[in-house]
Amino acid sequence: MPITIADVASRAGVSKTTVSRVLNGKGEIHARTAARVRAVIDELGYVPSARAVGLARGRTRVVGMLVPALTWPWMGEVLQGAVDTVESAGYGLMLLTCNRGEASLRQFASQVSAKSFDGLLVIEPEGSLDYIAELHGRGLPVVLIDDRAHQRPFPSVATTNRGGGESAARHLLELGRRRPLVIKGCEEFGCTQERLAGFAETYHAAGLPLDPQLVVGGDFTFDCGSRAVSRLTEAGIDFDAVFAHNDLSAGGALQAIRATGRRIPQDVAVVGFDDIPYAAHTEPPLTTVHQPMREMGEAAARMLLSCFEGVPLPEAPSVIPTTLIVRGSTGVPSPADRRAVGPRRPEPEPFPQIR
Amino acid sequence: MPITIADVASRAGVSKTTVSRVLNGKGEIHARTAARVRAVIDELGYVPSARAVGLARGRTRVVGMLVPALTWPWMGEVLQGAVDTVESAGYGLMLLTCNRGEASLRQFASQVSAKSFDGLLVIEPEGSLDYIAELHGRGLPVVLIDDRAHQRPFPSVATTNRGGGESAARHLLELGRRRPLVIKGCEEFGCTQERLAGFAETYHAAGLPLDPQLVVGGDFTFDCGSRAVSRLTEAGIDFDAVFAHNDLSAGGALQAIRATGRRIPQDVAVVGFDDIPYAAHTEPPLTTVHQPMREMGEAAARMLLSCFEGVPLPEAPSVIPTTLIVRGSTGVPSPADRRAVGPRRPEPEPFPQIR
DNA sequence: CTGAAAGCGCTTACAG
DNA sequence: CTGAAAGCGCTTACAG
Structure with a gap:
């Protein structure tokens, strides 16, 4: 019973195509038509299904964040910085861990294969750096919050x-x-x-x-x-x-x-x-x-988001001073x-x- | 170029329907056929797209977790408990905050409307308890980690x-x-x-x-x-x-x-x-x-997951002693x-x- | 035991 | 400026 784009379309007397265009601001639309569609959207409180949009567009508007442990004393700060930035851009933040051995690395790998997110923020991947590098090589946007990135060209945020x-x-x-x-x-x-x-x-x-x-x-x-x-x-x-x-x-x-x-x-x-x-x-x-820490979380998230917008990820680490x-x-x-x-x-x- | 169910089907010489059945263990399938399909799946390293499965099934296999702030000293423990439990069940954990005023509550509301997750874990929703209660009323599975739930019948986890x-x-x-x-x-x-x-x-x-x-x-x-x-x-x-x-x-x-x-x-x-x-x-x-805290996170996550499996959520709080x-x-x-x-x-x- | 087809709710060429 | 239709990658009655 949740309302769909079809409901909006029929109620506004237009096609789904037109509703979609109003939603995404694409193409030329008669001002009057657009206004009518918008009115119906508001009236019905319509919000497009993230699943359907994701499938149609091929991206999820979700950022994955892989952390080694949530109980480290500064982890909350990094997370807060990342989540604030990601949410402000209208994205979601999916929290991932892979510290419970082999099985949990497989779990993580299958989330990747299932394309559950558009890009990945990674904090100090101890055992999984090679795997992360491989994903990055295969085209998944990745930003590290780590120091070891110095060693190989890898998009990352570090401190001094x-x-x-x-x-x-x-x-x-x-x-x-x-x-x-x-x-x-x-x-x-x-x-x-x-x-x-x-x-x-x-x-x-x-x-x-x-x-x-x-x-x-x-x-x-x-x-x-x-x-x-x-x-x-x-x-x-x-x-x-x-x-x-x-x-x-x-x-x-x-x-x-x-x-x-x-x-x-x-x-x-x-x-x-x-x-x-x-x-x-x-x-x-x-x-x-x-x-x-908080600024590093923010910076890493910003880098990833602008990569989605087409800005290429810098290969040199972005360094925020201590x-x-x-x-x-x-x-x-x-x-x-x-x-x-x-x-x-x-x-x-x-x-x-x-x- | 990512491989899809169609690739697996054609390579195994069966229909997509059959592949889907093997994947989900539904329906009777000839052992030989199943084995062949499974071999192709392994060979190709196929993992179903979370987006597509979500759209077709009407659920996301994602749990939302709404937190007031990530920097509180015990928050990491709760999160760790929740994320471990959720991941072990093959679900993802989407982190949500709504502590940046009205705008961020709207952000949250739109994630809800977009059906980005199947259920919600909530820690002490200061300003948003009424909204959460409304969502629960409309049928969204919700489990609170909070004490105030005592006051109204609400699925929740609390301590003594x-x-x-x-x-x-x-x-x-x-x-x-x-x-x-x-x-x-x-x-x-x-x-x-x-x-x-x-x-x-x-x-x-x-x-x-x-x-x-x-x-x-x-x-x-x-x-x-x-x-x-x-x-x-x-x-x-x-x-x-x-x-x-x-x-x-x-x-x-x-x-x-x-x-x-x-x-x-x-x-x-x-x-x-x-x-x-x-x-x-x-x-x-x-x-x-x-x-x-960690046990409370685990318990809340388990409650929500079993609700997805059809177990009704208890209205009385589940209490874990201090x-x-x-x-x-x-x-x-x-x-x-x-x-x-x-x-x-x-x-x-x-x-x-x-x- | 297996498959063709419709459907999930969107977006996007393509045609007008 | 607008719409019909195909397609995204799956699942699920329905038919055989």
Whole structure:
């Protein structure tokens, strides 16, 4: 009983062709006819069936978004950016995951084969990068939100992980810290390498190459941060700063340092990476490198949408810079205080993090 | 050039009808014929077009999920539960938001009219509950993840907000706390009322009705928690415990209490609500009422899917209980320690919260 | 057990 | 400026 284009046509006394033309603004139509058709459309509250339009036109007006996990702390921001952009353009966003092993990759592949979406947004496809590359090769529009795209020409959005590492190093150097401890992220992520490289090079250039003992492995968890600090402290290896590759591990470091009785930032200054909401609430609040997650989601979605409009996808990554956010863990006394250092300060975005 | 059912049919030397029957396992088919068709399907890697199947069958095999915001700390868990369940059933999950005012509600409405999905999962529709109710009335399968559904018969999944408040109260009573401060959530959420009611009744039943001065408004933010504590402290109003309606505001309370030099839990015991990952990392770690967000997402998705299979949606809410998680903020000495109290302890789920 | 044909609800040459 | 007809890729009575 849902109303169709045929209902509109007969009620307006025109053909379905004419209704379709009014709907899509194609072809010349007598103003009076168009007005009449529009009136009927409004009267009946007619909306074309997405299925039928999709079949006839060969596209779905749906964007797929493949994510590794929905529970990572910054994932909501990326998603929000992407979904806002996609919806504003009148598209839908289909959420896809393929982190439940082989079976779920098959699921994903069959969604692709079924042509359930016109293009794909992908966040850090760990195991599936090759498959994604193949899809891209076969003509499916794909935009990555990832760093590893640097390696091959691939449409993607990235941030300045290396630059972020540099800014953290410059900040700690300005504070006179000579022996920073680096707590790395998972090795398999490109961002880990970049953040380390930027940080290490800056210290090296300042005549203070990193002590290899002070560059320790981590896995982006709170626990890896606190363990790293405890281990070095027990081993009697000294450090006067910490650069952790994400905020969670920085938070772990913060707690472990305080547990040993050292003061932050006087004895040890701590810098994280990400700027998730948690960073503003540690004790003291965490200085960190802000990643523009929401903006990256928006930019990736915009790229994909304009590709649908015929704009070719750029092969070089679109890079949105990080920003150093200085808080108490490196020296600002008041917990409420917060200032940005660097070329651009992100808008004072509201983080709607209630409940 | 994508291959269609016609390609498979001609290559297998049968009609499209037969291919369709093999695909869908309908009707009697000669074993040999079926095998041949299946071989061709595999050989060609044929997957039916979702658009065409949708149009022919009148359903999309897509579930819509309407969320108020993607950046709330527990949203990822709900989403993960829903998407896992939906994908395992071979369905897709279309993410919808309508929090950008009137325009975005229209966007949503038009997705509904376009019949872009077969059913809808809805999380706490603040402004749109009436519209959702109307859609449900018109026959769109809808499952709510919300508490307010209690009020009208509506298929929904909820948790024991009242019971959670009770368990918090019992725990604090056992610890001998007689003057608890309650930091409420936003008034417009049903959960706020329920959590307060359960807590207040339990204290009342123990002969210790709450002091009205100690029940203060809040908005689920970190800041509202710290402000509430500071304000009462300055006013010289005494309390020996805090029950905050979410973990963020409990975290704020925690910091403010420590800032005044009082010890936790010796001087003030603190209990939160939600059990987001943050709760395990406060100083001291936060005792809190665990909400089964992922399970709620899964349950809601399962309800909707079985409705597609013909099982009628229950009008009474499906309730998944909360669990009290006891940590250092009410008395466990070691930060690593954690034990569950109550009828059911949630599985020791891995929170994949890396990066 | 199998197939020709109509139909799902649109769009788009093609013809006028 | 407008419409009849074919087509998008499937499913489903209907007939055999």
